[in-house]
Amino acid sequence: MTGGPAPTGRRGGPRAGDTRSRIQDVALGLFVADGYDRTSLREVADRLGLTKAALYYHFRAKEDIVDSLIEERIAALDELIEWAEREPDPVRMRREFVRRYASDLYETERQADISRFVARNPTVVNALPGGRRLAARMRRALELLVVPDEPLGAQLRRILAVFCLHAGELFDEGLGDERERRTALLEIALETMESADGATARRDRQRSPAPAAAPARPGTRRTTTRSGR
Structure with missing residues (x-):
């Protein structure tokens, strides 16, 4: 394990006086930096200068810390879903x-x-209750984005537009500056969503019937051509 100040997982460090939030910050930083399996509650407590009894007052196990952090993602996603359900322009x-x-x-x-x-x-x-709730919220979010009767390729593009935003968190080494990487991922996600809109629009144009010929105006004579002349 590396020494030095405890990782917080948040710019600006943990909030003073909020022990529960400080535990979440330090544990999350260790989970990401050193690995979930290699991090113990004892190490989290030591980094914070807490006894294990004091830590247990807030969280009885590592899984409880993870579940509480997942609930934060669920809350943010719920707010976004509620906005999307009210938006009139799809x-x-x-x-x-x-x-x-x-x-x-x-x-x-x-x-x-x-x-x-x-x-x-x-x-x-996926083994935690919060993980299963998060998966259900993600399915609901994707249902709002995918148009059921559009081409399969367009549906997949809409799903990929969301998940490509996570690519930088999975493969973050050697992919440039963090800010540049996130900006590029957002541009790619928007282009992917616009590409899906374009594919559906092309399909709709192909389905549209050809415009009917304008009817002859009353009083006009139709010209006919006789064969052999």
Whole structure:
């Protein structure tokens, strides 16, 4: 394990006086930096200068800490889903959803670290009640973005537009500056969503019937051509 100050997982450090939040910050930083399995509650307590009894007052196990962090992601996602359900323009909603999702994901290092932990530890997350609730919320979010009768390729693009925002958290080494990487991922996500809109629009144009010929005006004679002349 590395020495030095405890990782907080949030710019600006832990909030003074909020022991529960400080435990979450330090534990999350250790989970991401050193690995979930290699981090013990004893180490979290030592980094904070707490006794294990004091830590147990807030969290009885590592799983409880993870579950509490997942609930933060669920709360942010619920707020975004509620906004999307009220938005009357579906095209605008889908593109703005991507922007707001990225903002929630990247707004603080704590949120980014939670997302990074979830992506890198699916077995741990999926075994927890919070992980199952998060999966259900993600399914609901994707249902709002996907148009059921549009081409399969367009549906998959809409799903990929959301998940590509997480790519930088999975493969963050050697991919440039963090800010540049996140900006590029958002641009790719928006282009992917717009590409899905384009594919559906092309399909709709192909389905549209050809315009009917204008009827002859009353009093006009139709000209006919006789064969042989």
